[in-house]
Amino acid sequence: MTAQILSIATAQPTHKADLAFSTHCAQSMSCEDESQAVKLAKLYRRTGVDTRGSVLVEKGDAGELTQSFYPPMQDGGDRGPTMATRNERYAEEAPALACRAGQGALDGSGISPDDVTHVVTVTCTGFTAPGIDVQLIDKLGLPITTQRIQVGFMGCHGLVNALRTARGLVAADSDAVVLIVCIELCSLHYQYGYDAQRIVSGSLFADGSAGLIVAGDDCPASGVDSPLGEIVLVGSCLIRDSHDAMTWRIGDNGFIMTLEASVPGFIETLVSFCVPWLAKSGLDLDSIGGWAVHPGGVRILQSVETALELPSDALDVSREVLREHGNMSSATLGFVLQKFQQQNVPGPWLMLGFGPGLEIEVAVVR
Numbered sequence: 001m002t003a004q005i006l007s008i009a010t011a012q013p014t015h016k017a018d019l020a021f022s023t024h025c026a027q028s029m030s031c032e033d034e035s036q037a038v039k040l041a042k043l044y045r046r047t048g049v050d051t052r053g054s055v056l057v058e059k060g061d062a063g064e065l066t067q068s069f070y071p072p073m074q075d076g077g078d079r080g081p082t083m084a085t086r087n088e089r090y091a092e093e094a095p096a097l098a099c100r101a102g103q104g105a106l107d108g109s110g111i112s113p114d115d116v117t118h119v120v121t122v123t124c125t126g127f128t129a130p131g132i133d134v135q136l137i138d139k140l141g142l143p144i145t146t147q148r149i150q151v152g153f154m155g156c157h158g159l160v161n162a163l164r165t166a167r168g169l170v171a172a173d174s175d176a177v178v179l180i181v182c183i184e185l186c187s188l189h190y191q192y193g194y195d196a197q198r199i200v201s202g203s204l205f206a207d208g209s210a211g212l213i214v215a216g217d218d219c220p221a222s223g224v225d226s227p228l229g230e231i232v233l234v235g236s237c238l239i240r241d242s243h244d245a246m247t248w249r250i251g252d253n254g255f256i257m258t259l260e261a262s263v264p265g266f267i268e269t270l271v272s273f274c275v276p277w278l279a280k281s282g283l284d285l286d287s288i289g290g291w292a293v294h295p296g297g298v299r300i301l302q303s304v305e306t307a308l309e310l311p312s313d314a315l316d317v318s319r320e321v322l323r324e325h326g327n328m329s330s331a332t333l334g335f336v337l338q339k340f341q342q343q344n345v346p347g348p349w350l351m352l353g354f355g356p357g358l359e360i361e362v363a364v365v366r
Contacts, residue, residue: 009104052206052326090126105211157353157361158330206326210334295322
């Protein structure tokens with residue numbers, strides 16, 4: 001029994017922030033003096049992120065970028081909008097972006113909405129009930145009998161967990177047609193104040209959505225002309241003694257992300273996991289055609305490249321996604337896979353993501 005990815009689609013907010021606007025906004029919310037503003041600007045220039053989508057960015061009357069959600073910091077104790085305010089904005093904005101990605105995946109798959117049997121939603125940036133899954137059913141015209149699964153609060157590797165879930169559903173029922181939608185509005189959780197860890201995470205993250213259709217051998221569109229490939233292997237590895245290296249907690253003023261400087265060092269140990277894991281399917285590092293590595297940041301990509309001794313251009317697509325879109329948490333690997341498809345990157349593809357734990361999640365698509 002095979003689980004084929006029939007299609008992939010992505011969706012971005014209407015407006016993007018360039019580096020200058022992102023830096024200006026961060027300075028207004030984090031810096032109390034010129035010295036802090038200069039340091040923050042230097043950090044933003046080193047992120048590798050040139051533009052990023054955000055549901056909060058608007059265009060002024062003269063076409064200039066603006067935003068009204070985050071007022072300038074009033075004093076050192078100001079922490080910005082409350083968690084309730086941020087989550088209300090998530091409930092307003094997330095459904096439309098998720099539906100655009102989901103509709104795109106349906107359109108590209110040849111699957112009728114009536115044939116969808118399961119919806120797997122992935123998010124770690126907001127909560128609402130009835131949730132995004134119910135709105136996908138309503139707005140995309142899916143059957144009211146569609147079964148729902150939520151992959152929640154798992155972070156950047158959430159798409160791999162969704163693929164694992166879809167693969168299991170298809171293995172249990174060859175007629176299954178699974179719609180996966182990752183929806184992340186990371187820009188709703190910018191943290192006020194001059195705190196180095198929080199500024200680093202705020203400098204990377206952005207908003208986006210990715211939709212995929214995964215189906216079994218007996219689905220109505222099993223003869224689709226060019227599926228992305230079969231999910232042949234999925235795996236996980238928890239790095240011991242790393243629980244505090246990456247965290248994601250709910251605060252009174254948004255979700256609080258921490259990224260310790262130790263994260264890249266932990267990642268460099270992944271070769272001891274990847275080599276025996278790949279061997280289970282008769283693969284080795286040299287047999288991988290495309291490295292779909294989650295671009296969590298420049299240093300993370302460098303650490304993966306070093307650990308696995310990859311060619312200097314192996315992670316070009318991941319760097320391109322980071323540069324054009326920023327880190328959109330779970331949706332980001334969807335953007336990488338879409339570029340792989342568009343650029344005809346040879347397979348098999350290895351998907352690799354990292355999240356709180358510190359956890360490594362991997363999948364092979366062939």
